Amino acid sequence: MPLIVQKYGGSSVADAERIRHVARRIIRAKEEGNQVVVVVSAMGKTTDELIGLAGQVSERPDKRELDMLLSTGEVVSCTLLTMGLRSMGQEAISLTGAQAGIQTDSVYSRARITGISTKRITRELDQDKIVVVAGFQGISEEYDITTLGRGGSDTTAVALAIGLSADRCEIFSDVEGVYSADPRLVPEARKLDEIVYEEMLDMAALGSKVVHPRAVELGWEYNMPILIASSFNDNQGTLIHGGVSMEVRNKISGIAHDSNIAKVTVIGVPDKPGIASSVFEALAAANISVDTIVQNASIDRITDVTFTVGRNDLDSAMEVVKSVAESIGARKCVSDNTVGKVSIIGSGIQSAPGYASHMFRALSDQNINIELISTSEIRITCIIEGAKVSEAVRTLHKAFELKATEV
Amino acid sequence: MPLIVQKYGGSSVADAERIRHVARRIIRAKEEGNQVVVVVSAMGKTTDELIGLAGQVSERPDKRELDMLLSTGEVVSCTLLTMGLRSMGQEAISLTGAQAGIQTDSVYSRARITGISTKRITRELDQDKIVVVAGFQGISEEYDITTLGRGGSDTTAVALAIGLSADRCEIFSDVEGVYSADPRLVPEARKLDEIVYEEMLDMAALGSKVVHPRAVELGWEYNMPILIASSFNDNQGTLIHGGVSMEVRNKISGIAHDSNIAKVTVIGVPDKPGIASSVFEALAAANISVDTIVQNASIDRITDVTFTVGRNDLDSAMEVVKSVAESIGARKCVSDNTVGKVSIIGSGIQSAPGYASHMFRALSDQNINIELISTSEIRITCIIEGAKVSEAVRTLHKAFELKATEV
Numbered sequence: 001m002p003l004i005v006q007k008y009g010g011s012s013v014a015d016a017e018r019i020r021h022v023a024r025r026i027i028r029a030k031e032e033g034n035q036v037v038v039v040v041s042a043m044g045k046t047t048d049e050l051i052g053l054a055g056q057v058s059e060r061p062d063k064r065e066l067d068m069l070l071s072t073g074e075v076v077s078c079t080l081l082t083m084g085l086r087s088m089g090q091e092a093i094s095l096t097g098a099q100a101g102i103q104t105d106s107v108y109s110r111a112r113i114t115g116i117s118t119k120r121i122t123r124e125l126d127q128d129k130i131v132v133v134a135g136f137q138g139i140s141e142e143y144d145i146t147t148l149g150r151g152g153s154d155t156t157a158v159a160l161a162i163g164l165s166a167d168r169c170e171i172f173s174d175v176e177g178v179y180s181a182d183p184r185l186v187p188e189a190r191k192l193d194e195i196v197y198e199e200m201l202d203m204a205a206l207g208s209k210v211v212h213p214r215a216v217e218l219g220w221e222y223n224m225p226i227l228i229a230s231s232f233n234d235n236q237g238t239l240i241h242g243g244v245s246m247e248v249r250n251k252i253s254g255i256a257h258d259s260n261i262a263k264v265t266v267i268g269v270p271d272k273p274g275i276a277s278s279v280f281e282a283l284a285a286a287n288i289s290v291d292t293i294v295q296n297a298s299i300d301r302i303t304d305v306t307f308t309v310g311r312n313d314l315d316s317a318m319e320v321v322k323s324v325a326e327s328i329g330a331r332k333c334v335s336d337n338t339v340g341k342v343s344i345i346g347s348g349i350q351s352a353p354g355y356a357s358h359m360f361r362a363l364s365d366q367n368i369n370i371e372l373i374s375t376s377e378i379r380i381t382c383i384i385e386g387a388k389v390s391e392a393v394r395t396l397h398k399a400f401e402l403k404a405t406e407v
Numbered sequence: 408m409p410l411i412v413q414k415y416g417g418s419s420v421a422d423a424e425r426i427r428h429v430a431r432r433i434i435r436a437k438e439e440g441n442q443v444v445v446v447v448s449a450m451g452k453t454t455d456e457l458i459g460l461a462g463q464v465s466e467r468p469d470k471r472e473l474d475m476l477l478s479t480g481e482v483v484s485c486t487l488l489t490m491g492l493r494s495m496g497q498e499a500i501s502l503t504g505a506q507a508g509i510q511t512d513s514v515y516s517r518a519r520i521t522g523i524s525t526k527r528i529t530r531e532l533d534q535d536k537i538v539v540v541a542g543f544q545g546i547s548e549e550y551d552i553t554t555l556g557r558g559g560s561d562t563t564a565v566a567l568a569i570g571l572s573a574d575r576c577e578i579f580s581d582v583e584g585v586y587s588a589d590p591r592l593v594p595e596a597r598k599l600d601e602i603v604y605e606e607m608l609d610m611a612a613l614g615s616k617v618v619h620p621r622a623v624e625l626g627w628e629y630n631m632p633i634l635i636a637s638s639f640n641d642n643q644g645t646l647i648h649g650g651v652s653m654e655v656r657n658k659i660s661g662i663a664h665d666s667n668i669a670k671v672t673v674i675g676v677p678d679k680p681g682i683a684s685s686v687f688e689a690l691a692a693a694n695i696s697v698d699t700i701v702q703n704a705s706i707d708r709i710t711d712v713t714f715t716v717g718r719n720d721l722d723s724a725m726e727v728v729k730s731v732a733e734s735i736g737a738r739k740c741v742s743d744n745t746v747g748k749v750s751i752i753g754s755g756i757q758s759a760p761g762y763a764s765h766m767f768r769a770l771s772d773q774n775i776n777i778e779l780i781s782t783s784e785i786r787i788t789c790i791i792e793g794a795k796v797s798e799a800v801r802t803l804h805k806a807f808e809l810k811a812t813e814v
Contacts, residue, residue: 016463050483056423057487058494065493065501069486072479076457079476080464086472087465094472099550120550143506143527 003125003166004029007039007135007157009173012231013077014044022172022231023084026130030090035125037164039135039157040081042073063108067137067147071097074134074153082132092130095120097137098145101163102156104138110149111138113156116163133160151212158215162222169224172231175210177238178203180402181255185393188403192253194239199253202345202379216240252346252355252400259340259389261291262314263371264321265306268331271298275328276305282324288313292341292374292381306372308383311337339371340389343381344396356380362399368392410532410573411436414446414542414564416580419638420484421451429579429638430491433537437497442532444571446542446564447488449480470515474544474554478504481541481560489539499537502527504544505552508570509563511545517556518545520563523570540567558619565622569629576631579638582617584645585610587809588662592800595810599660601646606660609752609786623647659753659762659807666747666796668698669721670778671728672713675738678705682735683712689731695720699748699781699788713779715790718744746778747796750788751803762807763787769806775799 006026013019030036050069054061061069078094085092101117124131135153138146148155154171161169178200179189195203197220201213210228219226220242229237269275276295283290293307309317314337325333349355359380363370368391372383384392397403413433420426437443457476461468468476485501492499508524531538542560545553555562561578568576585607586596602610604627608620617635626633627649636644676682683702690697700714716724721744732740756762766787770777775798779790791799804810 016460019464053423053483053487054490057426058490060494061490062493065486065490068501068503069483069490072482075479076460076476079472080460083461083465083468083472083476086469087467094475096475096552145503 001033001035003035003037003164004168004170005037005039005157005161005164005166006170006172007153008041008081008231009153009171010041010044010046011174012172013040013081016080019077019081019084023081023088023090025172025231026081026085027088027090030130036130037121037125037160037166038078038081038130038132039153039160040074040077040132041135041153042070043077043080046073046076064144067108067111068145070147071134071137071145074136078132078134085130085132090130091128092132093124094132094134095124096134097156098139098143100131100133100160102133102138102159104140104146104148106140106142106144106146108146111140111146113138113148113159116159118160118163121160121164151214154212154215155218158218158224158226161224162218166224168227169219170227170229170237171211171215172229173210174230174232175228176230176233176235177228178210178240179254181393181397182257185257185390186255186397189397190403191236192238193236194241194243195253196347197240197242198378199345199347200240202343202376203254203256210238211240252344252349252402254345254402255393255396255400256343256345257341257389257393259386260311261308261339261341261383261386262311262317262335262337263306263308263339263383264314264317264333264335265304266321266325266330266333267304269303269305269325270329271301271303278328279305279321279324280307282320283309283317286316286320288317288320292372292383294372294374308339308341308372338386339383340386340392341381341383342389342392342396343379344400345379347378349375349378349380358399359396362395363392366391366395368395408440408442410442410444410571411575411577412444412446412564412568412571412573413577413579414560415448415488415638416560416578417448417451417453418581419579420447420488423487426484426488426491430488430495430497432579432638433488433492434495434497437537443537444528444532444567444573445485445488445537445539446560446567447481447484447539448542448560449477450484450487453480453483471551474515474518475552477554478541478544478552481543485539485541492537492539497537498535499539500531501539501541502531503541504563505546505550507538507540507567509540509545509566511547511553511555513547513549513551513553515553518547518553520545520555520566523566525567525570528567528571558621561619561622562625565625565631565633568631569625573631575634576626577634577636577644578618578622579636580617581637581639582635583637583640583642584635585617585647586661588800588804589664592664592797593662593804596804597810598643599645600643601648601650602660603754604647604649605785606752606754607647609750609783610661610663617645618647659751659756659809661752661809662749662800662803662807663752664747664749664796664800666793667718668715668746668748668790668793669718669724669742669744670713670715670746670790671721671724671740671742672711673728673732673737673740674711676710676712676732677736678708678710685735686712686728686731687714689727690716690724693723693727695724695727697724699779699790701779701781715746715748715779745793746790747793747799748788748790749796749799749803750786751807752786754785756782756785756787765806766803769802770799773798773802775802
């Protein structure tokens with residue numbers, strides 16, 4: 001019998017009515033002849049509410065305690081969903097992360113899964129039950145409760161699918177799938193039937209928030225197919241997989257964007273070994289995620305280093321960079337928090353160099369100035385004026401004929 | 408170093424401010440030179456809210472699922488309290504019932520504690536930490552989460568105190584201690600400094616809701632002293648213990664009452680073996696708790712059986728009894744939901760028969776008619792007109808000079 005793991009996000013189980021709706025969907029999957037394991041997130045805003053409560057009691061809540069507190073959110077939703085299933089006559093059982101055998105390290109608030117012991121789940125599945133697992137959480141070697149951090153429930157689902165050798169992992173949310181661009185910006189954006197892991201990683205990292213990159217990475221590593229679909233309707237979703245099909249290769253899959261970034265430039269940096277690392281080590285130590293990094297070719301052994309960060313991190317980043325700049329003898333640091341980012345993504349980019357020039361031309365034809373360029377094997381990213389991001393996304397969507405390619 | 412177990416009820420941890428207040432009290436107990444283990448209930452109305460949520464999803468929620476759902480309430484309060492303690496610079500750690508080693512049977516919603524494995528708690532205490540345990544819950548042999556039912560957190564606290572060979576168990580709530588009568592009825596009611604387990608059981612069972620009888624029974628069995636006090640002030644509470652002191656023996660400790668009862672009489676019952684059991688077995692099967700039972704001496708082998716139940720149970724009780732009455736050949740059943748109960752409690756009652764007549768005389772002097780009488784070794788209970796319960800309590804409090812006995 002095929003085994004599938006389904007994951008439902010917070011908005012899909014936000015209230016009793018939604019929970020009963022999801023229960024009916026799950027029963028349908030069972031009746032179609034599958035063994036079904038379900039992973040759920042906390043209901044709606046529960047996690048934020050619990051964090052708020054912690055903040056009222058302590059200015060800086062201890063991470064072990066916070067993990068144990070937050071883990072209750074998923075226990076609530078998984079027991080309620082199980083009650084819903086049982087009230088419809090379906091045998092089902094809820095399991096905490098610990099009961100489901102999700103073993104992690106002890107790095108509270110962002111634990112990594114170290115192993116999965118599937119004995120209990122398998123025993124329950126053998127009794128023809130639907131197994132509902134609390135997402136986002138696990139248990140350390142010391143039997144302490146941990147949480148997996150952002151994207152935790154997606155990761156739980158993919159990890160369980162791998163541990164159980166499931167046929168597929170299905171991730172349901174309020175988003176129908178992966179689009180060729182953000183449908184709010186490009187109404188004619190096309191929903192992709194399929195996308196390969198690598199492209200999805202770039203889409204996800206660049207602001208396409210349908211599935212967490214960490215879960216995609218895990219799926220990629222073990223070649224577990226992941227279906228992204230909506231829990232609110234039955235429309236076909238997007239299958240993320242590793243297969244190389246003619247359809248997927250050699251074309252642009254989509255346009256990703258992020259409007260919420262800022263740019264920092266360290267000007268007049270002496271171009272010698274260790275300089276870049278001293279800047280970025282200091283940022284990492286301050287827990288600031290750096291995105292695109294560009295270092296221009298040096299002139300007279302002096303260069304400029306530019307990078308982007310999330311806008312919320314700009315102030316702390318400037319503080320860190322200013323102190324480092326002085327110690328490395330850089331001339332000065334400047335920042336700009338009005339920039340944005342737009343990328344074209346597709347496995348075919350490297351093998352067809354025409355894409356880059358086509359992209360730059362399309363943007364310049366619209367009078368959109370490119371401030372920075374960064375590329376990877378499957379992606380070309382341009383940093384542009386923030387106010388022009390939407391226009392750029394629409395322009396590129398049209399320029400690469402994404403609407404038409406598969407109709 | 409002395410070891411004490413403190414338990415704080417739902418109203419004592421109802422919000423962030425109350426939690427921080429309780430944290431300060433706990434730290435004071437630690438600073439006074441004690442090792443401290445704390446047991447907490449769920450915040451305020453949390454449990455009721457979770458039951459409400461379950462009711463929205465399922466008409467008859469599965470008990471295993473409900474237990475796992477409800478257990479989250481105490482995990483939330485125990486992690487928040489621990490965060491509060493840590494924010495005040497006190498090392499502390501929260502433990503779920505499972506982590507604290509509370510082993511139970513698998514009778515969901517009213518599990519019994521089968522054993523306590525104190526290894527983890529002891530390890531944390533040895534590191535000079537305050538250990539905060541989620542009350543009301545445990546774990547079964549199959550690693551499923553169970554709850555202990557009504558009075559669960561009191562029971563957790565007393566059981567942990569016994570398992571850890573603590574010096575004392577302290578139960579804090581919004582009540583200052585055990586009174587010689589309900590202070591709302593008798594303003595001059597005296598708070599008792601001490602009371603023996605047996606008397607406390609009768610006080611508790613008869614409506615004095617400061618501590619659950621189950622916890623008192625457990626304390627009695629293992630001779631664990633239990634202090635009842637308020638978390639809202641520092642007034643001296645009441646110590647429940649097993650010691651026989653001159654002060655405690657040979658006097659009335661207090662007046663208990665219950666206004667929320669109803670009386671059922673089965674009239675004209677043939678007086679032969681098995682008749683009583685057929686009535687009360689049927690009631691037990693319908694899950695109706697029967698309180699006082701009185702059967703009069705039979706006349707011509709015909710007798711009447713009277714018992715009291717909670718008013719909420721009267722309709723179901725009458726339904727059950729009517730069908731049984733027919734089968735046992737009773738003449739008819741009548742009920743009265745306007746009765747109440749008043750009792751005098753004291754270890755000295757049996758050895759001093761004057762108490763009964765003194766009680767009946769005091770009531771009759773006030774023109775309060777006694778409908779039923781039931782006695783135990785340490786208690787005399789009268790069923791009277793419900794509207795006269797308050798007056799009866801005041802009358803008896805005065806008649807037995809409870810105000811004056813220890814001033």
